[in-house]
Amino acid sequence: MSENPAPLVDPFARAITYLRVSVTDRCDLRCVYCMAEDMTFLPKQEVLSLEELDRLASAFVRLGVRKLRLTGGEPLVRKNVTGLIASLGRHLKSGALDELTLTTNGTQLAKHAEALAAAGVRRINVSLDTLNPDKFRAITRWGDLGRVQAGLDAAKAAGLQVKINCVALKGVNDDEFDRMVAWAGEEGFDLTFIEVMPLGEIGGEMRLDQYLPLSLLRQRLAKTWTLTESSHRTGGPARYMTVEQTGRRLGFITPLTHNFCESCNRVRVTCTGTLYMCLGQEDAADLRSPLRASDDDAVLDAAIRAAIARKPKGHDFVIDRRHTAPAVGRHMSVTGG
Numbered sequence: 001m002s003e004n005p006a007p008l009v010d011p012f013a014r015a016i017t018y019l020r021v022s023v024t025d026r027c028d029l030r031c032v033y034c035m036a037e038d039m040t041f042l043p044k045q046e047v048l049s050l051e052e053l054d055r056l057a058s059a060f061v062r063l064g065v066r067k068l069r070l071t072g073g074e075p076l077v078r079k080n081v082t083g084l085i086a087s088l089g090r091h092l093k094s095g096a097l098d099e100l101t102l103t104t105n106g107t108q109l110a111k112h113a114e115a116l117a118a119a120g121v122r123r124i125n126v127s128l129d130t131l132n133p134d135k136f137r138a139i140t141r142w143g144d145l146g147r148v149q150a151g152l153d154a155a156k157a158a159g160l161q162v163k164i165n166c167v168a169l170k171g172v173n174d175d176e177f178d179r180m181v182a183w184a185g186e187e188g189f190d191l192t193f194i195e196v197m198p199l200g201e202i203g204g205e206m207r208l209d210q211y212l213p214l215s216l217l218r219q220r221l222a223k224t225w226t227l228t229e230s231s232h233r234t235g236g237p238a239r240y241m242t243v244e245q246t247g248r249r250l251g252f253i254t255p256l257t258h259n260f261c262e263s264c265n266r267v268r269v270t271c272t273g274t275l276y277m278c279l280g281q282e283d284a285a286d287l288r289s290p291l292r293a294s295d296d297d298a299v300l301d302a303a304i305r306a307a308i309a310r311k312p313k314g315h316d317f318v319i320d321r322r323h324t325a326p327a328v329g330r331h332m333s334v335t336g337g
């Protein structure tokens with residue numbers, strides 16, 4: 001194998017520099033828009049071991065990925081995940097990777113924040129839709145807001161920068177948005193609102209009732225806050241503003257109403273080693289077979305290249321009254337958002 005293999009570029013000349021890895025399908029919460037209450041999780045043998053996840057992520061780094069985000073399910077419920085994170089930290093030290101980060105619900109952060117910082121993690125995304133403990137319990141079905149707050153305190157103490165991800169839910173948390181912006185400003189956190197997406201069967205028409213276009217949310221926030229356009233881009237669906245009063249960044253992820261596909265630099269791999277080339281398409285490549293078939297990384301690299309050669313131009317999400325079934329059948333907890 002050559003020392004400097006050619007970087008991954010898809011058929012539309014987009015360089016693949018960002019990989020999201022779901023390290024488990026399990027979670028200690030059951031957010032109503034994400035999971036059914038009685039989820040069946042995968043049998044252990046289908047899930048990649050921590051060593052396999054390391055080998056897979058490292059193959060992508062070798063092929064030019066500069067940013068790795070671990071997600072889930074809930075990444076911090078995976079046993080010894082901090083061992084994996086510490087191991088992946090070697091790519092930061094070598095300069096092969098610019099960023100190693102994770103998206104978490106924060107419930108286990110108090111325990112792990114220091115280990116994350118020690119591994120070289122600098123920024124994390126913490127999902128939090130409400131500052132009201134009762135609402136938090138209702139949205140997550142049983143979660144304890146106090147634990148997330150303790151986790152956020154630990155993250156701050158460990159020197160981690162925090163971005164809060166808040167799913168905007170009509171009739172659920174839409175009375176709290178100004179308060180969230182103010183709170184994030186006080187805590188020194190950036191904040192991103194996410195439009196609810198039609199992923200996975202979670203029961204009935206719930207998502208349609210919850211759908212709140214972020215264009216409306218932005219108009220409402222603009223009555224209280226001075227929002228100026230920010231040039232910050234990540235290659236993903238988020239668009240950013242700056243809140244002049246707090247100086248913090250405010251993001252809006254509107255996957256359903258905007259086309260962000262031209263600049264897409266990312267792919268996602270599940271905890272079973274299935275690579276999704278596009279969040280909104282079903283096409284996927286099995287990387288577990290090549291991973292388990294041979295210790296030779298050339299086999300794995302070839303499978304990755306073949307998959308990237310199939311990355312589609314864009315997604316086809318649909319959410320309207322005629323399409324109440326999810327446009328994509330898998331849950332967000334499979335690909336980790």
Ligand code: SAM
Binds near residue numbers: 103
């Ligand atoms: N458990 C971790 C967490 O909650 O941050 C990581 C995985 S979670 C699937 C990643 C993100 O997806 C969270 O911010 C969550 O709010 C978001 N999410 C889950 N289901 C969604 C949906 N149907 N629409 C929009 N966002 C969703």
Ligand code: SF4
Binds near residue numbers: 073105333
């Ligand atoms: Fe778990 Fe995250 Fe899904 Fe909530 S959004 S159920 S915390 S995976």
